[in-house]
Amino acid sequence: MTATSRACNSPTLRVLDIIPGTSVDGPGLRTSIYFAGCAHRCPGCHNPQSWDFTAGNEMSINEIVEEVDRHGFNVTFSGGDPLYQLPALIPLAKALREKGYTIWCYTGFRYEEAISIPEAWSLLENIEVLVDGPYIESAKDSSLLFRGSSNQRLIDIASTSPGNIHPWHTSF
Numbered sequence: 735m736t737a738t739s740r741a742c743n744s745p746t747l748r749v750l751d752i753i754p755g756t757s758v759d760g761p762g763l764r765t766s767i768y769f770a771g772c773a774h775r776c777p778g779c780h781n782p783q784s785w786d787f788t789a790g791n792e793m794s795i796n797e798i799v800e801e802v803d804r805h806g807f808n809v810t811f812s813g814g815d816p817l818y819q820l821p822a823l824i825p826l827a828k829a830l831r832e833k834g835y836t837i838w839c840y841t842g843f844r845y846e847e848a849i850s851i852p853e854a855w856s857l858l859e860n861i862e863v864l865v866d867g868p869y870i871e872s873a874k875d876s877s878l879l880f881r882g883s884s885n886q887r888l889i890d891i892a893s894t895s896p897g898n899i900h901p902w903h904t905s906f
């Protein structure tokens with residue numbers, strides 16, 4: 735299954751939860767948006783309930799932006815895997831960027847897989863950091879910052895191009 739095959743053309747997004755003030759999904763306090771649906775089915779996934787594409791509630795882009803505005807924190811897209819909802823995720827990301835928010839995005843796809851989805855470029859141009867790759871239980875490392883297994887990368891999208899991955903650097 736590909737991300738595009740799961741995507742729908744609805745302007746709404748299927749959202750499991752929106753949590754303001756998190757500190758584990760990127761630097762500073764952030765509003766994490768958990769999107770429903772994931773087909774990666776990583777053994778040891780922390781939240782298998784998020785795999786269900788029909789879980790949670792439909793929310794419009796405006797409703798999500800209003801919720802983000804209510805708290806004013808930068809934003810993290812998580813899930814599930816947000817990339818399964820690209821047609822509505824892209825305009826959401828653009829709307830948030832236009833308001834000045836930075837966006838981190840988690841995905842179970844590796845960067846090299848994600849960029850093979852043509853629409854993904856429109857998302858990436860609005861993303862600061864992509865946390866990529868599936869969770870791999872044998873590579874679990876609880877000392878890692880903002881990710882669960884060592885195969886996952888914090889990719890600085892602005893300085894990354896295909897074949898030239900630049901990690902996000904932190905002073906934490």
Ligand code: SF4
Nearest residue numbers: 772775776779842869
């Ligand atoms: S990509 Fe994330 S949500 Fe999906 S199965 Fe893997 S760990 Fe779970």
